[in-house]
Amino acid sequence: MHLHHSSHAQAHGCTDHASCSHSHGHTHHAHHHEATGGCACGCHGHSTPLSERITLTLFGLSLVLLGLSFFVQPLSAYPWLLPLLAYLPVAFPIVRDAFHSVRNRDFFNEFTLMLVASMGAFALGEYTEAVAVLLFYTLGEYLQNRAARFARHDIRQLVQRTPRRATLCLADGTRQVVPSQTLQPGDLIEVKPGECVPVDGQLQPVSGSRGEALEQADFDTAALTGESMPRAIRVGETVEAGTLSLSQSVRLRVLRPESASAVQRMLHLIEDASQRKAPAERVIRRFAHRYTQIVFLLAVLLVLVAPLCSAQPVSVWLYRALVFLVVSCPCALVLSIPLAYFRGIGVASRSGILFRGGIFLDTLTRVKRVCFDKTGTLTTGEFEINHLVACAPYTADQLCYYAASLEQGSNHPLARAIVREAKLPLSTHVEGVCEQAGKGVQGCVDGDQVVVGTEAFLQSLGLTLPVLSEAEAHADCSRVVCARGGQIVGYLYLTDELRPEALQVVERLRAAGVDRLQILSGDHVAAVEALGKRLGIAAQGECTPEIKSREVAALSAIGTPVETCFLGDGFNDGPALASADVGVAWGTGGSDLAIETADVVLRRNSLLALTDAFSIARQVKRVVFQNIAFALGAKALVLLLASWGIAHLWMAIFADTGVALLCVANIWRIRCGV
Structure with a gap:
């Protein structure tokens, strides 16, 4: 274990791993969960529409009674009566x-601060100001809680659109509408145009309007990825819950129950994110509690000590102390800071970017080193066979037959391409298949031992490889070797297209201050180096999962405050994602291990989602510091003016409720694509 893991865990606030409800299986990703909410005093709980209506009704009643007091009070023998009724x-x-x-x-x-301040104002005969303290406080709480509820609602509505019922296709050809939570893997369901997919399923053969066989169907994935353009999904590929069928009725073979669907995993990720506090949130909560105690003590001293050193009456200093009490409320800090992270996580979610917690928004702003996997990350992951080189006495068809037969059960992009390109019927007698991440696969095909994988993998099994020509050895293609019965059958050369936005992403990351970009891939060295040259970044090929993890850990161990980010999608990227300060995984087409290990999940099938994540993180950090500086500055100014007798309760109300509302308004400037 590398030294930076333990320090990283401490930075995440993990002090009790047993109490952590989520563990990625590595030290630095365990997090201590704090209660959500706002103030350390326990306010700002999760409001509901009913509680908000009650608050608004009480506010309106008090406001009407206070307004009446301006007309009735001068004529009344009891000027405090209507203000008291407005106060209650x-x-x-x-x-x-x-x-x-x-x-x-x-x-x-x-x-207690607001009650003491308002009661004190009442005792001094400042009836209007006494009621105004609580009126503006109530209005501020209403608006702040409403903003917090909408921030949470914006997050949850992204993943709560799946239907509660599904159309089950029975074996006798009939259909039955059943609750979606009763569906089990292997069930066949039908989704009509315009309907939402209830569970994750494998797309079955599709028929067009004239009965012709189609290879794909169009789906709206905006709820999961934030992309408005329809996505074409091929027969045999996975359709995730929460997507919308667009053009025709489709049938899906259920892959997993509703509770384990992609949309539910998104919901758990987002709900867990609210529990993982950023350092700024934890510091502000502790500071706010101490700040309140100190200002409260200053107010008491102002009443007890100041009259002994001044000719002014006690009532004057009591009034100033009341100003101190109103200003001492820490709402602007303890609500607007967590709400900024809520806003950041919500904006990112709508753009197809899932942060596991506010802590990773903070960490991403310090990232100066970014490492990429190649296949499916910088490239599209859609391979095509460029050419085959069969070794005598085997033919190209035999090479393709043995390789595709062994690979037909694998989900690796190279394996899918080999199977897709195979022209001959594949063997049905495949046994003992064992896949090693980032290396290859071996098993028995028609009773013969067959191995398909990297050259290094075959050499580790004791196989001798033929000498390649200069052109073949340095071809910038992904190269896979196939062997049967200890004899080399041949080489398969596959090509993969670079993502069109890859160059733009590299430029944006450099503009954002990232000073080191590197490719770490298990692919053939020549292919990886060729890609690195096109992008103008460092590249290292033939990296096993262990080498990737070691390289990322070495970069992360260089020291803080500079952090390292790794972006990958495959099963073999899990160790590297765990070793990075911020692990980022593709959520579309990425392996379950990569998604579960990552700190940030990109649901949008575009590399630009990574730069958007950087942009949102920087915006959140900027807004947080703006709110802290503004809130503390305004309160410090009013406290200073109050000690000189210049500030009155109206200024204190602004320094409390007004500043809090301005800070809350400031967070809505956070948006994607800035």
């Missing part, structure tokens, strides 16, 4: 929350 509706919820907080031995919280 908004004070009752705060008194209730303050009581619960005090019972939990939390004395210095915003509820």
Whole structure:
């Protein structure tokens, strides 16, 4: 284990692995879960539409009564009566929350602060200001909680569109509508045009409007990827829950139950993300609690000590102390900072980017080194056989037959290409297949031992490879060797297209301050180096999963605050994703291990999603620091003015509720594509 793993785990706040509900199987990805919410005092719980309507009703009642007091108060023998009636509706919820907080031995919280300040103003005869303190506080809480609810709603609605019922195709040809949670792997379901796919399934043969056989069907994947363009999915490929069938009725063979579908995994990722606090969130929560205690103490000292050193009456210093109490509420800090991370995670989710927690938004802003896998990451992952070189006495057809027969059960892009290009019927007598990630596969075909994989893999099995010509040895294609019965059958050369946006992504990453870009691939050295030359970045080929992990770990161990990011999609990328400070995996076509190991999952089938993730992370960091500076600056100014007798309660209300609302408004500037 590398040294940086333990330090990385500490940076993530992991102090009790047993209490962590999610573990990636490696030290630095275990996270200590903190409760969601807002203030350390326990406010800003998850609001509901009903609670918001009740709050708004109480606010309106108090506002009407306070307005009446301006007309009736001068004529009344009891000028405090209407303000008191206006005070009670908004004070009752705060008194209730303050009581619960005090019972939990939390004395210095915003509820007690607001009650003491408003009651003190009442005692001094400042009836309008006393009611205004609680009115603006209630309005601020309403707007802040509403913003938080919408931020959470924006996240959850992305993954809560799957239908509750599905059309099950029975063996006798009839159809039956059943609850989607009852579907089991192997069931056959039908999805009509315009309907949403309820579970993950394998696309079965598709018929066109005239009964002709089609090789693919179009689906709307916007809910999962954020892409508005339809996606063509081939027969035999996976259609994920949450996608929309567009052009024709399709049949799907259920791959996994509803609880394990891609859409449910997205929901779990997003819900877990709210539990993984960024360092800024944890620091602000601790600071806010201490800040409240200090300001409360200063207010007490202002009342007890200042009158002894001044000729001004106690009532003057009491009023100033009340200003201190209102300003001491830390809402602007403890709500707007977590909400900024909620906003960032929500914006990213709508763009097909899933962050496992706010901590990775922070870490991504410090990334200066990015490593890429090649196949399916920088390239499309859709291979085609360029040419075959058979070794005597075998023919090209025999080479393709043995390689495709052995590979027909593999999901590797190279294997899929070999099987797709095979023209002959494949063997049905394939046994003992064993696949080694990043190396190759071996097994028995028609009773003969067959191996397909990299040259290094075959050499490790004791096979002697023929000497290639200069042109073949340095061909910039992916090269796969096939052997049968200890004898080399031949070489298969496959080509893969570079993603059209790859060069643009490299340029954007460099513009963002990334100073080292590198390809780490298990592919043939010549092919990897050729790709690296096209992109103008370093490249290293024939990397096993262990070599990838070691290279990434070495970069990560160079030291902070510079961090390393690795982007990959395959089963063999799992160790490298685990070793990186930020592991990023493709969620479309990526292996389950890669997705489960990664810290950021890209659901959009475009490399530009990576640069968008960097952009969103930088925006969140910028907004967080802006809100901290603005909130602390405004409060410090009002506290200073209050100590000189210049500030009054109206300024304190602005420094509390007004600043909080401005900070909340500031977070809505975070968006994708900036």
